[in-house]
Amino acid sequence: MDMKNLHWTAVAKIVGLGACLLMAAGAVFVWSGVYNVAASKDHLRITTWILTLIRERSIATRSFMIDAPPLVDDGMIRLGASHYEAGCVPCHNRPGKEINPIVGGMLPPPPDLMEIGKHRPSREIFWIVKHGLKYTGMPAWTNMRRDDEIWSVTAFLASLPFTAGEYPDLSGLTRSQANPGEEPVNGGALTACGRCHEREGTGTNGDRVPRLAGLPEAYLFRSLQEYADGNRASGVMEPVADPLDERSMRELAARYSALRPSAEKPAAAPDAERLRRGEAIANRGIARQGVPACLSCHSGRQSQQFPVLAGQHAEYIEEQIRLWQRGGRIGTPYGRIMAAVAGALEEGQIEDVAAYLASLPRGSAPAPIAEVNR
Template sequence: MTLRLRTLLIGLLSVLLAGFVAGALLIYMGFYDISALRQHTKPVFHLLDFAMSRAVEVRADARPPADLHDEGRVHGGLALFRRHCLRCHGAPGVSPDALAFGLTPAPANLLHAGRSWPPDEIFWIVRNGVKMTGMPGWAYRLTDEEIWNLVAFVKAMPGLTTRAYAELAAGLPQADASPSPLVSAQPAQPARAMRPGDAHAGRQATQNHLCATCHLIPGIVGANQHVGPPLGGIAGRAFIAGVLPNTPENMVRFLRDPQAIDPLSAMPDLGLDEQDARDIAAFLATLDQVQGK
């Protein structure tokens, strides 16, 4: 081994050792914030997202049934989706349950998955789950046939309007029409004293209400795939949802009840109280630059 090669190897090993020691020290000092109220840093989020995508792509090899798009499969998948998936992932015009707002990483909006993920990869994720995300593996709770029904519905969901989804759900038997309760009802919280909207609090509320699972939002780490318009530059837009003049008061109205403004909007009612809506509106009012410009 030449002196130059030996020097390079020693240098590389020294860098790796220094990186390992630095990482171990940061972990020991509790430097990384593991609070579920704070999203992963951007590098960590994208590393985990890429690792998940590659792991699924490598392992997914199930052959979809020939009748995957059959109407009976889609309807069967809808009933399963409402009982097992809706509370975390939501649906067209339907918000996830409060439980999902506390999960990190945030549960993905499945409209993009239905549009772009191959059926075998959706099947693998549903069947096996994903470590450290809150996504359970359903292999011991649902049959493969039922999981394929779920896949059929997820693939069909991007083609459903808010109204079409509601009509399909209303047509289910009563036992399947509503998701089963996950937690007992919580007592009503006392009303908060109202204050002007606070952009800093609104940024946190925007993250915790899963807005980044549908929208690309400057400064907030979230899913790489989006089903709603990007929010960079929203402060400079003339209208909200194309129909309502963009004022702080109107933004609060839209955030609290989007379908009262636009009945065809896929934006769900997130159950925002007045203060959270004011804070989020204040944060959105700071987004006067289109991301990337």
């Protein structure tokens, strides 16, 4: 064939015919069922190579613009270990332990995460935990609005293998044994809660976990209902609350409301000037920014639907205010009220008022100045 005299239309016909033949061959291959999709047999090498390349390039591209926060905070790592124990252990097992033979039969099998921090930047770990991976059995995070929860898991995974030996303590496993004489709620729900929250004589598993002891029963019951209904976002608490019936929710709320606050050792005293600024916000609000006094609702003298914030962890208060600012807690009427308040606060003001509220004695708070002066 004289290629010099070959007309472009003939070239087009040849290319078109080749494409049709390839499509026909592909259709026959698919419909024949000749490719083995059983998890008991590995992919062809070329298939594995293609799937791996697609996965890694997708992760790298979609995580490239993510900015990771500092991930060395002990409270964040503890919270991440607690979340890992609740959601990741069934497939990945605890650090240093062999993966369950049943899930090991998945294709691909769940990876050993002991050294994931050495192989992946934290932004990639975050993206995988948040979005999951198709065709691997790795699910997306239960609620996409809780980046703070996902970053805590990322912090824990990035800390491995250095924290592996501390896992029972970090995850709360050493706290989860039932106390003598403690009656179970709904088959042990109270024991499960105690892995993160207070038990009789113990505090919380880190400063990112809210203190529940002594909070109003109505508020605690409403919170469980909102988690179960998906109105209050949490990739951790929604799966916990969903299986509970109303009776179990009421019993848990009553138990925690009646629980005596533990005498935890206070953290280092905050700066006196910060406490003074925080006290002003908590007692008088910030009129020019439309911020009401925090203690006009949260001193324990108002509706039982409002949590008492005196003695709550400063880190927890800060993160919840930032969560409202990001739109992560706007699924309820009370949440929308707080979102408007939180949106008016500046970062320094958040830290000031959280420090002051945390410095107050647990369980009650002084009435706001505006209320005292009536």
